[in-house]
């Protein structure tokens with residue numbers, strides 16, 4: 001995947017390596033921590049050999065696993081990004097709040113933030129708390145599914161995973177979110193599950209980062225492709 005992404009990006013865009021939670025992390029279990037470290041190292045080696053520009057670890061419900069990610073990712077010497085996710089409560093699995101961002105920055109992450117599980121309407125509050133707790137770069141990557149206030153995590157809904165289509169958010173929803181994220185002071189405005197290319201295009205458009213227009217019979221000049229603060233990750 002990294003190889004394909006690099007071929008497509010050429011010299012116009014940055015390409016990130018990416019890992020997420022391992023499902024093997026258990027707090028207070030040295031053997032589990034060893035397994036997680038080893039798994040991260042194996043995967044980092046494969047992706048870094050392809051020449052990624054930076055590396056992203058995402059969807060960590062456990063702060064402890066996110067910290068292990070930062071520890072292992074830093075050994076590559078590349079800029080490290082890490083995002084945590086909150087399920088139906090505004091806290092990690094250990095019970096820490098969005099102020100957790102400072103812990104991750106202090107551990108050596110270059111960009112910290114949140115991704116997955118929640119749509120834009122249920123992510124600004126913790127992101128604002130994160131913004132108030134740190135001065136560093138922040139990332140925000142919500143899902144594109146509408147969820148109720150009492151069950152913000154889309155994977156907790158009965159529609160998950162095979163009946164989510166009617167819950168998908170519109171282009172306008174995602175465009176409005178992009179503007180709101182900018183207003184909060186988010187530096188890396190992205191998205192996660194349920195998002196499609198048209199959402200990304202709309203988010204880029206409202207942020208004044210429009211993609212090059214297709215010209216009949218001609219390819220857009222490569223230098224028309226602006227560096228973007230938009231990213232999408234689809235699980």
Ligand SMILES: [Zn+2]
Nearest residue numbers: 116192193235
């Ligand atoms: Zn996701």
